[in-house]
Amino acid sequence: MGAIVYLSRIETFSAAHRLHSSSLSDKENKEIFGKCNNPNSHGHNYKVEVTVKGEINPITGMVMNLMDLKECLKIAVMDILDHKNLDLDVEFFKDKPSTSENLVVLIWNNISQKLKGDGKLYEVKLYETDKNFVVYRGETLDS
Numbered sequence: 255m256g257a258i259v260y261l262s263r264i265e266t267f268s269a270a271h272r273l274h275s276s277s278l279s280d281k282e283n284k285e286i287f288g289k290c291n292n293p294n295s296h297g298h299n300y301k302v303e304v305t306v307k308g309e310i311n312p313i314t315g316m317v318m319n320l321m322d323l324k325e326c327l328k329i330a331v332m333d334i335l336d337h338k339n340l341d342l343d344v345e346f347f348k349d350k351p352s353t354s355e356n357l358v359v360l361i362w363n364n365i366s367q368k369l370k371g372d373g374k375l376y377e378v379k380l381y382e383t384d385k386n387f388v389v390y391r392g393e394t395l396d397s
């Protein structure tokens with residue numbers, strides 16, 4: 255049985271957003287989201303840490319080639335999110351608030367669709383600021 259290793263890569267991207275829910279009144283939006291509901295969007299330098307899991311291939315010595323992971327993150331994360339206004343430019347956020355929780359699920363979904371080869375997506379960790387981060391492992395309440 256081969257050793258299972260977790261392989262990670264970090265990327266950073268910049269994006270603008272505003273926290274707002276179309277299901278809430280203006281008053282409720284202000285109460286819940288506070289300064290983050292300001293109609294003038296604000297921005298973050300997000301950091302995303304992606305981890306894949308797998309056996310070391312005995313021939314290549316790799317779980318997966320980091321060059322392939324880099325290309326996957328370019329297509330699935332950077333091209334979609336970097337220097338974008340999340341609320342205006344990203345279809346996923348047309349009907350939901352651009353919180354870190356929703357953003358990490360979008361990133362997971364995009365990477366899952368593009369990831370090729372032996373590495374299995376294990377975890378996506380997203381830092382919105384140096385102090386605030388979320389983690390998603392593809393779980394749902396019924397999984």
Ligand SMILES: Nc1nc2c(c(=O)[nH]1)N=C([C@H](O)[C@H](O)COP(=O)(O)OP(=O)(O)OP(=O)(O)O)CN2
Pocket residue numbers: 273290352353354355382383384385386
């Ligand atoms: N559950 C969530 N709560 C909040 C989110 C979120 O995505 N999920 N997002 C925000 C704001 O977008 C933003 O992140 C808040 O930024 P800020 O208060 O500036 O961040 P810090 O806590 O790091 O800053 P301090 O220096 O500590 O004030 C709000 N809530």
Ligand SMILES: [Zn+2]
Pocket residue numbers: 271290296297298
């Ligand atoms: Zn914010």
